[in-house]
Amino acid sequence: MYLSFRSAVVAAMGDALSALDFPTDDLGIERPPEDVPAVLASSVAYRLADVAGAPPPEIAADLAAEIDPDVYAYLEDVETRGPYVNFLPSDRYFDETLEAAQADDYGTLPDTGESVVVEHTSANPTGPVHVGRARNPIVGDALARVLEYAGNDVERHYYVNDAGRQIAVFTWAYETFEESALPEPERDSPEYEMVRYYRKGNDYLEEASESDREAAEEAIQAILQGLEEGDEETYERVSEVVDTVLGGMCGTLGRLPAEFDEFVKETRFMRDGSTDDVVDRLKDLDAAVFEDDAWQLDLPDFEKNLVFLRSDGTSLYTTRDLAHHEWKFDNFDRAVTVLGEDHKLQADQLSATLDLLGHDTDRLQQVFYSWVNLPEGGMSTREGTGVDLDDLLDEAIDRARDEVENRLEDRQRSDDLDSDDVERIAHQVGIGAVRYDVVAKQPTKGITFEWERALDFEAQSAPYVQYVHARCCGIIEEGRGAGQEVPDAVDADALTTAAERDLLREIARFPAVIEQAADELRPHVVATYTRDLAEAFNVFYRECPVLDADGETRPARLALVAAARTTIANSLDVLGVAAPESM
RNA sequence: GGGCACGUAGCUCAGUCCGGACAGAGCGUCGGACUUCUAAUCCGACGGUCGUGGGUUCGAGUCCCACCGUGCCCGCCA
Numbered sequence: 001m002y003l004s005f006r007s008a009v010v011a012a013m014g015d016a017l018s019a020l021d022f023p024t025d026d027l028g029i030e031r032p033p034e035d036v037p038a039v040l041a042s043s044v045a046y047r048l049a050d051v052a053g054a055p056p057p058e059i060a061a062d063l064a065a066e067i068d069p070d071v072y073a074y075l076e077d078v079e080t081r082g083p084y085v086n087f088l089p090s091d092r093y094f095d096e097t098l099e100a101a102q103a104d105d106y107g108t109l110p111d112t113g114e115s116v117v118v119e120h121t122s123a124n125p126t127g128p129v130h131v132g133r134a135r136n137p138i139v140g141d142a143l144a145r146v147l148e149y150a151g152n153d154v155e156r157h158y159y160v161n162d163a164g165r166q167i168a169v170f171t172w173a174y175e176t177f178e179e180s181a182l183p184e185p186e187r188d189s190p191e192y193e194m195v196r197y198y199r200k201g202n203d204y205l206e207e208a209s210e211s212d213r214e215a216a217e218e219a220i221q222a223i224l225q226g227l228e229e230g231d232e233e234t235y236e237r238v239s240e241v242v243d244t245v246l247g248g249m250c251g252t253l254g255r256l257p258a259e260f261d262e263f264v265k266e267t268r269f270m271r272d273g274s275t276d277d278v279v280d281r282l283k284d285l286d287a288a289v290f291e292d293d294a295w296q297l298d299l300p301d302f303e304k305n306l307v308f309l310r311s312d313g314t315s316l317y318t319t320r321d322l323a324h325h326e327w328k329f330d331n332f333d334r335a336v337t338v339l340g341e342d343h344k345l346q347a348d349q350l351s352a353t354l355d356l357l358g359h360d361t362d363r364l365q366q367v368f369y370s371w372v373n374l375p376e377g378g379m380s381t382r383e384g385t386g387v388d389l390d391d392l393l394d395e396a397i398d399r400a401r402d403e404v405e406n407r408l409e410d411r412q413r414s415d416d417l418d419s420d421d422v423e424r425i426a427h428q429v430g431i432g433a434v435r436y437d438v439v440a441k442q443p444t445k446g447i448t449f450e451w452e453r454a455l456d457f458e459a460q461s462a463p464y465v466q467y468v469h470a471r472c473c474g475i476i477e478e479g480r481g482a483g484q485e486v487p488d489a490v491d492a493d494a495l496t497t498a499a500e501r502d503l504l505r506e507i508a509r510f511p512a513v514i515e516q517a518a519d520e521l522r523p524h525v526v527a528t529y530t531r532d533l534a535e536a537f538n539v540f541y542r543e544c545p546v547l548d549a550d551g552e553t554r555p556a557r558l559a560l561v562a563a564a565r566t567t568i569a570n571s572l573d574v575l576g577v578a579a580p581e582s583m
Numbered sequence: 584g585g586g587c588a589c590g591u592a593g594c595u596c597a598g599u600c601c602g603g604a605c606a607g608a609g610c611g612u613c614g615g616a617c618u619u620c621u622a623a624u625c626c627g628a629c630g631g632u633c634g635u636g637g638g639u640u641c642g643a644g645u646c647c648c649a650c651c652g653u654g655c656c657c658g659c660c661a
Contacts (some may be wrong), residue, residue: 020612028603028605030601032604033604033605034607035604036604041604043602043603043604046603046641046642047603047641049640049641056641075592081604082604083603083604084603084604124661152619161661163661164660164661165661166660166661167661177587184626231613284633285585292659293659294659295659296659302657303585303586303657304654304657304658307659309659310659311659312659316660316661317613317660317661318661340647340655341587341588341654341655341656342655342656343656343661344586344587344588344655344656344658345586345587345655345657346656346661348587368587368588370588370589370654370655371654371655373654382638403623404623407621407622407623410617410622411621429623440596440597441595441596442589442596442597444588444589445587445588445589445590445596446588446653446654453594453595456595456610457623460595460596460597460608460609460610461609461623463623464609464623464624466623467621467623467624468624470621470623471620471621471624474620474621474622475620475621478620479620520600525599527597528596528597528608531597531606531608531609538625539625541620541624541625542616542624542625542626545619546620547619547620547621548619561620582621583621583623
């Protein structure tokens with residue numbers, strides 16, 4: 001309804017402007033402040049003052065007079081306030097919003113017919129997932145959900161680095177050191193057990209004598225060469241390490257939850273010949289140069305050359321990533337990648353090179369986030385510094401459980417929660433709080449990890465929004481018990497108070513929020529929206545009794561609660577945060 | 584040194600892309616509201632040179648320039 005209303009306003013403004021011989025390239029449509037009852041407004045009158053030779057309020061009045069609301073769908077009235085033209089929606093707008101918002105798929109936009117691959121996380125399989133990179137799966141998964149709601153056919157990919165030096169070191173270390181020489185694993189899980197070899201190997205390379213180190217380097221190089229040559233046995237050896245560690249990491253990511261449709265291995269593009277193929281085409285480019293025995297690309301707009309083939313003839317990460325992205329272009333309409341800001345230059349070079357290879361790089365978009373650091377510095381898997389995501393999630397669940405148990409005593413509601421409920425709520429709230437805290441912020445902002453802050457359940461947090469969902473469910477359940485079912489169709493006329501209208505207006509915006517989040521690839525706008533929606537609901541809740549309301553008001557309010565419930569549930573779903581039915 | 588990002592209330596953040604209605608929340612502090620559909624709630628008070636200085640504009644937190652501070656990047660690593 002909101003999107004239709006907006007189209008109507010766009011049409012009305014365009015018609016009015018051209019009728020008065022004003023330019024129609026700037027409609028000035030915006031969202032008015034809260035205290036203005038209009039759903040949309042236009043500030044264009046300001047800019048027309050010069051052209052028209054009249055003060056803005058006068059122009060606004062002329063524009064408003066030019067528009068006949070009856071001609072446009074959902075438009076009730078056009079008013080002016082100073083220089084602003086305000087558009088007020090009709091009863092039908094509210095009636096249909098109330099009905100549409102009760103559908104389970106409310107907020108889902110029509111199919112775009114486009115396939116989108118969202119690549120996120122893609123962390124090197126070297127050890128436990130730590131908080132430093134936890135932003136990637138959380139933002140990436142939310143982004144995938146946003147794009148799905150926006151009508152796209154989405155696939156989530158994890159690009160697995162199984163061909164780099166780190167993995168060769170890991171494989172060598174795993175095959176070289178005895179478990180008896182290693183410390184106890186921090187957890188009973190494959191990646192925690194395996195990372196001990198990786199750390200041991202790296203320590204050894206730093207501390208060993210020169211001759212020992214050279215011997216080790218030889219073994220490591222042999223692994224890299226084996227992969228480059230497509231040697232099956234080497235691939236098997238590396239795969240054992242990679243698959244084991246990755247399996248463990250996915251267990252942690254699954255708790256968020258972040259799941260993937262496909263794990264795309266780097267070696268795939270070495271083994272199928274596409275890396276060699278892209279190297280051949282790169283060599284033919286005008287920008288290709290052969291310097292210092294290595295093939296390089298002299299990219300415009302970049303200071304340094306991009307090496308794509310080493311002097312020993314082996315490929316680099318970037319080379320394989322080019323083949324990877326050509327594969328994405330072959331199989332999807334669009335590709336979105338979530339990357340740490342440290343990959344920005346590399347991503348720009350990738351796009352520039354794909355452009356030189358003749359690809360339409362508008363189909364590739366990158367979303368960057370900055371790392372989560374500790375007060376004392378960055379987190380590193382190799383050095384074992386950092387907070388494991390598993391520990392953060394466990395702690396969040398523990399604290400949420402404490403909260404639930406503390407609140408149990410002075411709980412007003414009579415539906416006793418059993419121990420399963422307590423555990424369910426602890427998980428929903430604990431993990432939801434962590435996830436919401438991350439997804440609600442613009443990813444480019446830096447975050448310093450602090451336990452207290454990450455685990456604050458007050459504030460503008462997930463529980464605040466989740467609580468609204470639980471309240472909605474409570475009212476509906478209570479009503480059902482008293483024989484008051486949510487009506488199928490209802491007249492929004494019965495909703496007369498400002499609190500009811502404000503809530504309905506917020507509910508109506510949801511599809512536009514999805515559209516904006518998808519267009520801008522910024523899931524955090526959905527989080528901001530959930531707060532506004534929850535706030536509007538809580539005001540309504542305080543001022544408007546539902547089940548005790550009289551006459552037509554009761555079914556109308558019940559329908560409003562049902563609409564709020566699906567809107568809250570779906571907006572939380574977009575963020576990947578659970579919507580508890582009680583808490 | 585060069586490039587990119589970030590800088591809004593004591594603290595954590597919206598708002599900046601696309602300039603417009605008095606710059607909004609939460610936390611903290613102080614003061615109120617549970618015999619009433621769940622108080623993880625609500626209401627009120629206090630709190631702001633929107634990093635600094637210029638510029639463009641009828642109008643700048645938003646656009647441009649310079650500077651300051653912080654982070655990231657500038658490998659034949661990934």
